[in-house]
Amino acid sequence: MPARPPALPAASRATFWRSLQTLNATRVVIALLLLAYLSLGNRAGLDRSICLLYLALAIGFALSALFVRRRFMLQLLSPIACDLAIISLLYLAGGGIRSGLAILYLFPLAGLAILAPLLVALFCASLVSLFLLGDSAWHLLLADTSERDIMSAGLYGAVLLAAVLVVNRLAARLIGQEALASRRGVEIAVQQAVNRLVMANIGDGILVVDPQGQVHASNPAAQRMLGLAGLEQLERPFSLSAAVALAPLTQAYADWRADSGRATTLLTLRPYNDAALAGVTAAWRARRDLAVHLKVRFAAAETQGLGAERGVIFLQDMTDIEHQAQQLKLASMGRLTASIAHEVRNPLSAIAHATALLAEEVDAPLPQRLLSIVGDNVARVNRMVEDILQLSRKAQVPSEPLALDGFLAALRAEFSETHGLVPDLIAVSVAPGALVRFDALHLREVLLNLLSNALRYASGGPASIRLSVVADTARRLELHVQDDGPGITPEGRAHLFEPFYTTAGNGNGTGLGLGLYLARELCLNNEARLDYEYRFNSDGGANGPSLSGRFVITLKAAG
Template sequence: MMHTARLKQTRETFWRTLQTFCVTRIVIAVVLLIYFGFNAVRGAEALEVTDSWGMFVAYGVLAVVFALSSVYWQRQFITQLLLQLMVDIAAISLLYITAGGARSGLAILYLFPLAGAAVLAPLILALFFVSVVTLIMLSESGYQLLHSISDVSPSRAGLYGAAFFAAIYVINRLAAKLIKQENLAAQRGHELQVQEAINRLVIADMGDGILVVGNDTEVFACNPAAERMLGLSMPVGKTDWKITAYPSLMTIADAFQAWRHRQDGDVDASSFVMVKPGDAATGATRDLVTHLKLRFAKVESPGLAEDRTVIFVQDVTEIENQAQQLKLASMGRLTASIAHEVRNPLSAIAHAASLLREDAVDPTQKRLLNIVGDNVVRLNQMIEDILKLSRKAHTHTEPLELGPFLEELLDEFDESHSVPPGVIALGRMDGVRVRFDPLHLREVVVNLLSNALRYASGQDDSIRIELVSPLPSRLELHVQDDGPAITPEVRAHLFEPFYTTSSKGTGLGLYVARELCLNNGAMLDYEYRMGLSREGADEPSGRFVISFAVRN
């Protein structure tokens, strides 16, 4: 099959070359008609032009017929070639003899059909036609010599013949070399197409996603696995899109830019990100959140004008879920141990410290007892946060009306934290219902409001709770304050247990809040989005986002 394809390609090349010679033949016929017609007008009598008009017209008609045949009847290539060569040699020979033989200088016209034979015919056949032309020229010179015509030299015809032999041999060898190179190029091209087809099949069948991107996050290639992981539904063959065009993929874009600007040269560095799969065009969604492992590899090629990077995408959501189950099991055993082994001694320490504080008179003793009391309270709060995880199994399956729930929660929060009226602004949430355990959602929102109250300016609407629906099948609750955004360095560890930037915090509040959200099929995250600052400028700001799976 490969040989047949190469042979077909070679035949197409031969036919195109033959068509070129046919066009050249028509041009030569037209030029000859114009030339001899001009001489006839001038009254030149050196040539018997009148007797040659029929031959010129016939030759021009045959040239057109040969051209049409090479285009519309591509069969019997050798037969067509031989017929055209014989007509060319016959016409040129008649013109050569009529014009006076070698003296006319028209012997050079033989080079046209002979060159065509050298390019398109085998060497033996091309040399045969050279021999025929040489015999015609020698015969014409011998005839004139027998008739005692002056200024006749057979050596001139012999020199023409020798020159034709040399030229045709060189042209034939060069043409054969070019044809061989073309066949080799066609073979390499076919092998490359087969390899590309294999690569596409392997990449399309891979379980891991593959993205080929440029420095501006433009995607040049994307396999089906990557589309599934990212929740996209691209048309077949579409690659002219950018990762930054989809807000849900900004975490991938941020990880890619961070890798590009890294100076340690670790080209195989991996990153773990979480994305909310969703197609902005179709609204197609998959899971609420997908945990992805990204590995970046730079494409290095000396001849590559632009940088390319391959991003290997692996879905580790299932692995994370399994790890989560193991973590919850361990946490359950830990909470039971803490409840029995730590809380009771801690209560005894707190009671003893309070008794000592009643009799303490020395300021130093009071200060030390206060330190003991503060740390007892902190440890007790840490135990309370850990014990909250044990209540995750008690989920509430009934739909919860979000508006009245948040209004009641804010009334209690304002009263318990002495929040001035108007500081916390609640957006409209008429008729919105979600599936979330009320106790769990209360703990999550109170935790977020406590953090916001710590950093907000305290002005009117400095803390905002808004409901956003970026997709028809997704609902988000935003909790945002007008304080400074969390730095990317802190953001990377924000939801890790026991990580805190406050001397009075336990580092478990946000961790517990995220675990409670996951237990209710939701997701808690901190995102950077464009928004109006306090001065009215459009700049990126941070906010906590609770993503509910579906609207109820």
């Protein structure tokens, strides 16, 4: 057992002082009870004087331990010595072993066994035992008592020694358990501090979710990715299903819980478009145009037997990774561009010039048609080269605003006529007077690319392709391009805007996989953003909500 409180942790030392104060308070109560007992029994004045002295000393010891927290062993042993002396005086005044006051020795010796080393407690118990035996032996010599009283004194001494030993061992075990708990508490507190530091600074998001989709804990990265930077202001636990923008994450978590989903998936979320999250953070309105591309991984926490099941959702923002991959491909494309400029454009110019000269000399319809095909394909290849070359150019945002209503109406008419479409296949929804800052030729190229992709997957019915302009509160306009075809798979979304990635090889100009990449780069050059977001349609039938998607161009409003 620890010999002194200073060798123990601060929490254990505080426990020792509290125990000493409790012992002192008990001493005061015992002194009052003795005083009352002796007063009722009309005992001798010596007994009453001793009790009054004991009460005064008990109060003094209690006040000392309460206000002076120094020299613990001195403040412990001094009252114990006083207890033994006072009880011995009462014992002698009461007539010795027959008074029954020997039981009072148990109080100070038990307190000493708890708060002092075992050797000190046994020493004091031995002194009391010797005193009891000595007093009984003296009365036996005086013929005032019998041998039975000596046996009673010996039994009292044995009981006191046994009690001291048992109480000391129990107290030692409890003190050891408290010291261990204190050390474990410090270790747990340090571990929690480290965990909080790691979770606060780690780049990946972490959500702790129960089977019902209630978020019980999250780190700042996850709150930032999901638009929940002020999550502490919301009701805890926060439900993922409460935010419509987090529906893809909620659905993926439910699929994983049902063992029908994958442990890892890719999602695109637009949390700042969700009215349920408005006001959570001051930056919510200003970031409404942002979308996050997340790699999501699910894992189950080992909580068997704890009565609480928890799942952990790890979120990794793929935006920076996609950007780095594109930059690497762009660097290699820059080297390819120099070669194309010298090795392809000059031969193309020669072929185009030769084709024009032959067209002037040939009058027959068939050669003219063949020369026209050659010229068209030369122009097409030259346009591809120009598209590649313009990746390294930065366009200047035009100073003149572009009116979207007239621009989209003219573009729809041109696209419908070029592809022979019925007039109502493309639906346009835009408020009159919507002005943006975007180069008209660049926006035309971006939309023609997106409309061509939409035409490939749309059903062909009325309004199967929709162009709509939506205003937000951050001086921006969103131009949505959506069709009624199936959405892009998460695997395809992961590479959607990468150069030279394509799932089409039909020879219509999309085979190089540069269309969407060029469209995004043109948007960036015009201080706009092109993105793809998933949407859940409620008309999915018996299979539940169906997954679709749309392209969103976030434009800078003029004004």
